[in-house]
Amino acid sequence: MTAPVVADPDSATPEPPVEGASVRRKVVVLAVAVLLLAGVGTAAVRYAADRADRRNQEQAGGPPVREGAVTLQPTGRQLLLRNLAWGPHRDEVAAVPADHPDGPRTASGVKCLRFHAAAGTGICLQAEHGALDDTYHASVLDASLHETRRFPAPGIPTRARVSPSGHLVGWTVFVSGDSYAGTDFSTRTAIVDTRSWQFYDNLETFQVLKDGHPVQASDLNVWGTTFAADDNRFYATVATGGQTYLVQGDLAARTLTTLHQNVECPSLSPDGTRIAYKKRVAGADPAAPWRLYVLDLATMAETATAEQRNIDDQALWADGRTLLYSLPGDYGSDLWTVPADGTGAPAVLVRSAVAPAYLG
Amino acid sequence: MYLADARSTKTGRAAAAAPGTRPGRRAAVPGTVLALGAVSLVTDVSSEMVSAVLPLYVVAALGLSPLGFGLLDGINNGVGALVRLLGGHLADRGARGHKVVAGIGYGLSALCKPLLLLVHTVPLIGGVLAIDRTGKGLRTAPRDAMISLATAPEHRGRAFGVHRAMDTTGALLGPLLAFAVLRIADDRAERAGYSAVFTVSGCVAVLGVLLLVLFVPARTTPVEAPTGPRPTLRDALALLRRPALRRLTLAAVLLGLTTVSDSFLYLLLQRRLGLPAHLFPLLPLGTAAVFLALAVPLGVIADKVGRRTLFLAGHAVLLGAYGVVLSPLRGAGAAVLVLLLHGTFYAATDGVLAAATAATVPDGQQGAGQALVGTGQALARFACSLAFGAAWTLWGPRAALTATTVALAAAAIAATRLLRPAATD
Incomplete structure (x- = not known):
């Protein structure tokens, strides 16, 4: 990029050189350059638009996707997911039979960036592409996937969870507005009680208790909620001073109590005794530092799962023994399973999908 | 003379007698300032395009967590400050120094945009952003020096105001252009849309460098000033x-x-x-x-x-x-x-x-x-x-x-x- 500077046409000309023919020559050079650069830019944008068009064509060899009714209170056990297979129903919430996840997908027509559901309640994080930029909101869905309430979300959606009862919903977004053009990202996590519609819009305002003492810090971040069965307790990650902690949250008391270090994106087992999470392991590639672990809440014993690859997801318990999580795939991401007790081996459950939830 | 100027900023008149003041520097907002303002505007459009979509790119297209970036900010600030000192010093060496050092700074940042097409992990993206910051650190002092030298002392407040306003305009326009590109590309989850943003941003950055090369005079230092040895x-x-x-x-x-x-x-x-x-x-x-x-x-x-x-x-x-x-x-x-x-x-x-x-x-x-x-x-x-x-x-x-x-x-x-x-x- 320094070449144009060296080739400065002005180098030998004393001031003031900007007269008549010289100016005309410069304007011509500029006009030619603008045309060339505009050509390159236009080509790049058209290439991207063409690719987007292709993604709207049904993908050969992909799973069949048909439009149909999707309910959050199905008769049989179903796996709901955000369908990533190319075609007109890309990004829609779709249902597949839990025992036949490779089978035909029923697409709901509802597009979500992140999705989760339980007991007839759904949470769907969506983007609105405005004139100036993208804005986001969290949409609480009823059993027939109709929006019952909408809440503004201040950044890019990353995690979403519904409590086992369907009463509480929680979500996390990434915020980069702390400084204009800054690269200092932080998270915002919110919880809504769908019975009273009470909106806890920023869990950073809860009292953080570490070893029994209140902690206050400007660099506090909270992400990745997972709810217990009592509709009050929940677990999440709190980060401050470069450390991450598993916290147990108490919605009524508005507290977050630290339990264990180096825990991110916790996911509570159906029986409420274990937490699946991503752990930052020592000596790993800084670009891929996380492995999937399970923590026993009674003993605080950590168990590494057989999944050796980097995991950047909030895992989901498929049942009391099996974890479900996403890994990068040909069409964005695929869903994989691995036993929670450290045995066995990872296996693909379903391709071209993300944000799973089991119902029924 | 700087004492005289410092003493009388209320009117700013005494400073007009400073050596190196030539009739050409009398215009309220000289062409050089407008040219530098245009360079800054265009460059800010380019860099804010990247900043605006970077979180979305990292989260939606690469599927990564962007929380690690913040750690780099502190280091970048420290390095950026030292680079600025170096840039200012080097720029004073030689009559065309300001333009050359500023040009290297703008060029370095322009070079970072195509680099973004090649890196796909948080640490490497952080590295590219650090080079971008280095470019910004290098060019800031020589650019402000050129604005000072091109403007009659009594109008420098206005000249810097015009420059900062143009600079901020670019910062506000950048995100608009970036999201317009993403809207045409019509998919936030694919790399292609962001590659288009980075490519357009790179083109805009090259335009900024070109504006500097073509329309900012090489010799902003007064002819009679640097006759002595180069400043060490x-x-x-x-x-x-x-x-x-x-x-x-x-x-x-x-x-x-x-x-x-x-x-x-x-x-x-x-x-x-x-x-x-x-x-x-x-x-x-x-x-x-x-x-x-x-x-x-x-x-x-x-x-x-x-x-x-x-x-x-x-x-x-x-x-x-x-x-x-x-x-x-x-x-x-x-x-x-x-x-x-x-x-x-x-x-x-x-x-x-x-x-x-x-x-x-x-x-x-x-x-x-x-x-x-x-x-x-x-x-x-x-x-x-x-x-x-x-x-x-x-x-x-x-x-x-x-x-x-x-x-x-x-x-x-x-x-x-x-x-x-x-x-x-």
Whole structure:
């Protein structure tokens, strides 16, 4: 990029050189350059638009996707997911039979960036592409996937969870507005009680208790909620001073109590005794530092799962023994399973999908 | 002569007699300033395009967590400050130094845009952003030196105001262009759309470099000035022996030590004023819009009443902003008031400090002078961020801001004494 500077046409000309023919020559050079650069830019944008068009064509060899009714209170056990297979129903919430996840997908027509559901309640994080930029909101869905309430979300959606009862919903977004053009990202996590519609819009305002003492810090971040069965307790990650902690949250008391270090994106087992999470392991590639672990809440014993690859997801318990999580795939991401007790081996459950939830 | 100028900024007239003042420098806003403003505008469009979509790119297209980026910010700030010092010093060596060093700085940043097409992990993207920052650090002081040298001393406040307004315009336009590209590409989850944004951003950056090469005169230093030996690094530091520059640097550092960073201020706004979380991303836009609107008028006023006076007044306005955050006022109205004061603070201090600096150094060392004051201020603000974060952890946000407010008031009084016209001898 320094070449144009060296080739400065002005180098030998004393001031003031900007007269008549010289100016005309410069304007011509500029006009030619603008045309060339505009050509390159236009080509790049058209290439991207063409690719987007292709993604709207049904993908050969992909799973069949048909439009149909999707309910959050199905008769049989179903796996709901955000369908990533190319075609007109890309990004829609779709249902597949839990025992036949490779089978035909029923697409709901509802597009979500992140999705989760339980007991007839759904949470769907969506983007609105405005004139100036993208804005986001969290949409609480009823059993027939109709929006019952909408809440503004201040950044890019990353995690979403519904409590086992369907009463509480929680979500996390990434915020980069702390400084204009800054690269200092932080998270915002919110919880809504769908019975009273009470909106806890920023869990950073809860009292953080570490070893029994209140902690206050400007660099506090909270992400990745997972709810217990009592509709009050929940677990999440709190980060401050470069450390991450598993916290147990108490919605009524508005507290977050630290339990264990180096825990991110916790996911509570159906029986409420274990937490699946991503752990930052020592000596790993800084670009891929996380492995999937399970923590026993009674003993605080950590168990590494057989999944050796980097995991950047909030895992989901498929049942009391099996974890479900996403890994990068040909069409964005695929869903994989691995036993929670450290045995066995990872296996693909379903391709071209993300944000799973089991119902029924 | 700089003493004379420093003494009489009220009218700014005496400075017009400074050596190196030529008839060509009499225009209120010289062509060179407009050209540099255009370069900054275009370059900011380019860099803000990237900044605007980067989080989305990392999260949606690469599927990564972007939390690691923040750790790099502190390191970048420190390195950026030192690079700025080096850039200012190197630029003063040789008649075409300013343009060459600035050109390398702009070129380095332009080079980073295609590099973004090649890296797909958080650490590597962080590395590319660090190179981008290095380019920004290199070009800042020579650019401000060129603005100073191209402008008659009595109009420098206005010239810097025009430049900062153009710069901020670019910063506001960048995200618009980036999201327009993403809208045409019509998919936030694929790399292709972001590759298009980075490619367009790279093209815009090249245009910025080209504008610099074609339309910014190579020789902004006055013909009669640098006849002596090239200034050495020691000469650059010896600038601090000049009472006027030393006092200005000291004042900028003192005030910088008590200037809470934008991120902390917005965090305080949200927490203390009970602002809904979803309004958070709009806060920096509010500051930028006010800065844009007031940069030129306050620059003109600075030329009339004196830059140091306005620089101090700007910090009084910042004190007012802190006061509002600490007051019982709550809600969106209070937040708007704080953003108005915050934007006014920037408009009254950012370009104005550069204009004040220009008056305290000889023409041959404008680059080093600008770098010295700018670096001092940047490092002081960085130190303030560290201290403020620690105070927040120890005492809580309200007490941390109360302490900072008291310290800012004390620093403002000290700076007022330091910058008193009579004290500059």
